[in-house]
Amino acid sequence: MSPLNIEKGSSSHSAYDLRSHLSDEIESHTLAILVSNEAGVLARVIGLFSGRGYNIDSLTVAEVDHQGHRSRITVVTSGTPQIIHQIKMQLERMVPVHEVSDLTVAGPHVSRELSLIKVTGKGEARVEALRIAEIFRANVVDSTLESFIFEMTGPPEKIDAFADLMRPLGEVRVARTGVAAMARGL
Amino acid sequence: MTEMTGAKMVVEALKEQGVDTVFGYPGGAVLPIYDEIFQQNEIRHILVRHEQGAVHAAEGYARSTGKPGVVLVTSGPGATNAVTGITDALLDSIPIVVLTGQVPTFMIGSDAFQEADTVGITRPCTKMNWLVKDTNDVASTIHEAFHIATAGRPGPVVVDIPKDVQFATGEYTRKPKQSPSHYQPRVKGDAEIITALVDAIEQAERPVFYTGGGVINSGSGASQLLRELVDATGIPITSTLMGLGAYPASGKNWIGMLGMHGLYEANLAMHGCDLMICIGARFDDRITGRIADFSPNSRKAHIDIDPSSINKVIHADFPIVGDVGHVLEDLLRIWKSRGRKTNAAGVQKWWSQIEEWKKIRCLDFKNSETTIKPQYALQRLEELTKGNDRYITTEVGQHQMWAAQYLGFEDPHRWMTSGGLGTMGYGFPASVGVQIAHPDALVINVAGEASWLMNMQEMGTASQYRLPVKQFILNNERLGMVRQWQELLHGERYSHSWSEALPDFVKLAESFGWKGIMISDPKDLDDAIMEMINYEGPVLFDCLVEKHENCFPMIPSGKAHNEMLLGEAETQGVIDSKGSVLV
Numbered sequence: 040m041s042p043l044n045i046e047k048g049s050s051s052h053s054a055y056d057l058r059s060h061l062s063d064e065i066e067s068h069t070l071a072i073l074v075s076n077e078a079g080v081l082a083r084v085i086g087l088f089s090g091r092g093y094n095i096d097s098l099t100v101a102e103v104d105h106q107g108h109r110s111r112i113t114v115v116t117s118g119t120p121q122i123i124h125q126i127k128m129q130l131e132r133m134v135p136v137h138e139v140s141d142l143t144v145a146g147p148h149v150s151r152e153l154s155l156i157k158v159t160g161k162g163e164a165r166v167e168a169l170r171i172a173e174i175f176r177a178n179v180v181d182s183t184l185e186s187f188i189f190e191m192t193g194p195p196e197k198i199d200a201f202a203d204l205m206r207p208l209g210e211v212r213v214a215r216t217g218v219a220a221m222a223r224g225l
Numbered sequence: 226m227t228e229m230t231g232a233k234m235v236v237e238a239l240k241e242q243g244v245d246t247v248f249g250y251p252g253g254a255v256l257p258i259y260d261e262i263f264q265q266n267e268i269r270h271i272l273v274r275h276e277q278g279a280v281h282a283a284e285g286y287a288r289s290t291g292k293p294g295v296v297l298v299t300s301g302p303g304a305t306n307a308v309t310g311i312t313d314a315l316l317d318s319i320p321i322v323v324l325t326g327q328v329p330t331f332m333i334g335s336d337a338f339q340e341a342d343t344v345g346i347t348r349p350c351t352k353m354n355w356l357v358k359d360t361n362d363v364a365s366t367i368h369e370a371f372h373i374a375t376a377g378r379p380g381p382v383v384v385d386i387p388k389d390v391q392f393a394t395g396e397y398t399r400k401p402k403q404s405p406s407h408y409q410p411r412v413k414g415d416a417e418i419i420t421a422l423v424d425a426i427e428q429a430e431r432p433v434f435y436t437g438g439g440v441i442n443s444g445s446g447a448s449q450l451l452r453e454l455v456d457a458t459g460i461p462i463t464s465t466l467m468g469l470g471a472y473p474a475s476g477k478n479w480i481g482m483l484g485m486h487g488l489y490e491a492n493l494a495m496h497g498c499d500l501m502i503c504i505g506a507r508f509d510d511r512i513t514g515r516i517a518d519f520s521p522n523s524r525k526a527h528i529d530i531d532p533s534s535i536n537k538v539i540h541a542d543f544p545i546v547g548d549v550g551h552v553l554e555d556l557l558r559i560w561k562s563r564g565r566k567t568n569a570a571g572v573q574k575w576w577s578q579i580e581e582w583k584k585i586r587c588l589d590f591k592n593s594e595t596t597i598k599p600q601y602a603l604q605r606l607e608e609l610t611k612g613n614d615r616y617i618t619t620e621v622g623q624h625q626m627w628a629a630q631y632l633g634f635e636d637p638h639r640w641m642t643s644g645g646l647g648t649m650g651y652g653f654p655a656s657v658g659v660q661i662a663h664p665d666a667l668v669i670n671v672a673g674e675a676s677w678l679m680n681m682q683e684m685g686t687a688s689q690y691r692l693p694v695k696q697f698i699l700n701n702e703r704l705g706m707v708r709q710w711q712e713l714l715h716g717e718r719y720s721h722s723w724s725e726a727l728p729d730f731v732k733l734a735e736s737f738g739w740k741g742i743m744i745s746d747p748k749d750l751d752d753a754i755m756e757m758i759n760y761e762g763p764v765l766f767d768c769l770v771e772k773h774e775n776c777f778p779m780i781p782s783g784k785a786h787n788e789m790l791l792g793e794a795e796t797q798g799v800i801d802s803k804g805s806v807l808v
Binding site: 131 | 344348349353354373377407408531533536
């Protein structure tokens with residue numbers, strides 16, 4: 040935010056040039072938002088996204104500090120760098136929001152998602168499903184003669200990959216929790 | 226240990242917050258609070274005729290005093306009627322506390338009579354809102370509401386109180402000395418960036434101050450500091466519609482309002498400057514025109530208490546988050562301590578360029594002997610009222626822009642208009658609120674007949690409380706601004722932009738016990754205005770004006786500052802120096 044470290048030539052100090060220098064590329068960012076756990080706070084946060092036309096790719100929310108009445112909302116959102124910046128600023132000025140951290144910018148972080156994946160099929164396909172599940176370290180949590188439910192935790196891409204591999208084997212249904220994420224280290 | 230009913234807590238909390246006036250309208254779900262209001266004399270309740278009027282009146286009160294406005298309405302339709310006013314206050318950053326009644330907690334969600342999801346409906350149009358479900362929380366929530374409404378960037382808040390919570394008893398919480406809220410916006414700007422800005426001010430050849438409503442919201446101290454800074458540096462200053470009066474119109478560095486209907490010299494100064502110092506304004510689309518060509522050769526400083534305003538639309542080279550008053554104080558101190566330097570030669574050359582632009586006389590218009598030109602009416606109004614203790618409100622449209630162009634404002638808090646939301650029907654109830662706050666002042670609502678009709682029911686309020694508000698209606702029997710856009714952009718197809726079946730305003734005035742004045746001859750104008758000013762009660766001034774006048778200068782939507790339409794000045798061929806437009 041300091042004017043003193045603006046790259047020379049990158050800003051000829053006009054909106055016009057600024058735009059052409061700024062990337063129009065859509066980036067995906069994971070934001071961790073610490074909020075007061077009070078009535079309507081989730082509606083307030085997601086209302087900001089819908090009201091201002093921002094994207095929500097994934098959303099999780101749960102209380103993380105019972106005594107302090109704090110909940111943590113993890114949002115995966117996408118947009119141009121300028122939009123992402125504006126989303127953070129808009130979130131930060133909301134009264135019940137205590138802290139917004141952009142895990143994507145902050146450095147290495149871990150993101151995990153829990154999924155339940157039901158695959159229906161018979162014969163050889165069942166065996167193949169089990170074999171793939173083993174490779175992905177997915178657990179069987181329910182089984183009938185014509186179906187399995189696998190439980191798997193991992194980064195979202197891993198779940199996508201697993202579900203894609205299952206699709207040729209039978210009808211696939213997926214339930215996912217959305218991403219929970221945290222910065223690495225101290 | 227003070228136990229009392231929730232309803233009594235409401236009144237006690239308002240008293241503790243120093244509230245002297247509440248604008249409201251009773252109904253089933255707020256009856257316990259009204260009962261408490263009945264039994265005390267410290268807080269004056271003003272009965273409006275529509276809840277939208279209550280919020281606009283509270284806005285007028287707030288804008289003209291610098292104190293938060295307070296509104297009390299019932300559940301359901303009472304709350305939904307208030308939504309337009311609440312949104313208006315959000316867009317213009319006006320501190321308003323709206324108390325709404327709600328159906329009893331055990332009936333919420335049952336589609337009860339006059340039930341609406343008030344916190345759900347008002348969530349996107351408030352700074353914050355609360356549904357109070359426990360009587361013990363009533364007082365603390367109201368104290369928090371006042372803190373949120375006024376701290377940082379001001380705005381409207383809603384406190385929704387179910388009827389059973391009003392009836393039940395609980396423990397009253399006194400107003401805390403220091404708000405326990407974690408919401409404590411930063412007011413001091415970054416000293417390093419302020420110093421960098423001082424450095425830029427010292428060197429700039431073509432600097433300009435671009436100020437907005439944030440200066441006024443920051444308090445009268447901020448306006449004083451602004452005046453000192455501008456006069457000491459000799460830098461030209463322009464302002465948005467919302468910021469008029471922060472720097473006096475008679476001040477030597479004033480170059481007029483900027484923006485879509487701003488002055489030629491102000492917009493070209495914005496386009497041609499090499500250093501733009503934006504103070505408490507937000508680069509609204511009415512200000513910037515086409516973003517891509519907005520002030521292409523300038524470095525930009527942006528002072529704003531709301532970090533989300535900075536870099537939202539326009540990149541700021543000097544982003545300074547803080548309260549205008551605090552930042553200006555630091556800026557002045559640092560600038561003085563470094564020897565009060567400016568690039569005098571450059572700034573002098575810049576001024577001679579601005580003087581060239583002024584010669585265009587962009588506000589010139591072709592006057593008429595037979596028809597009252599709206600611009601002429603406002604020129605005369607200015608001339609005949611400027612010495613008074615005067616407050617101006619407006620509705621929305623051409624008359625609003627002409628009022629901003631032709632009236633001069635010497636002080637903050639004297640000009641109340643709906644800038645961000647552009648709410649037709651704002652001005653009349655706002656004038657009611659202003660007059661309540663300033664009983665002896667001359668309060669004039671400059672209106673168009675179409676806007677004015679939108680909240681004309683408030684005539685009853687003015688009559689009841691003997692408010693001598695002057696409704697100065699520039700009646701062109703048209704939705705003038707809509708008509709102008711249809712003429713310029715929609716092939717002169719005037720779709721539904723005329724006012725059919727207008728009332729006889731004089732008879733309407735008389736039916737409410739007001740004075741009505743109707744004039745159409747320019748020769749009668751001065752006498753009629755004097756008659757209006759000198760009359761002790763409310764006046765409905767029906768000024769029949771030229772029906773097809775357009776408002777110029779105008780930056781058409783999506784055009785840049787140097788692509789202004791100039792109207793009469795242009796047609797009179799006095800635009801020879803147009804070639805010198807581009808700096």
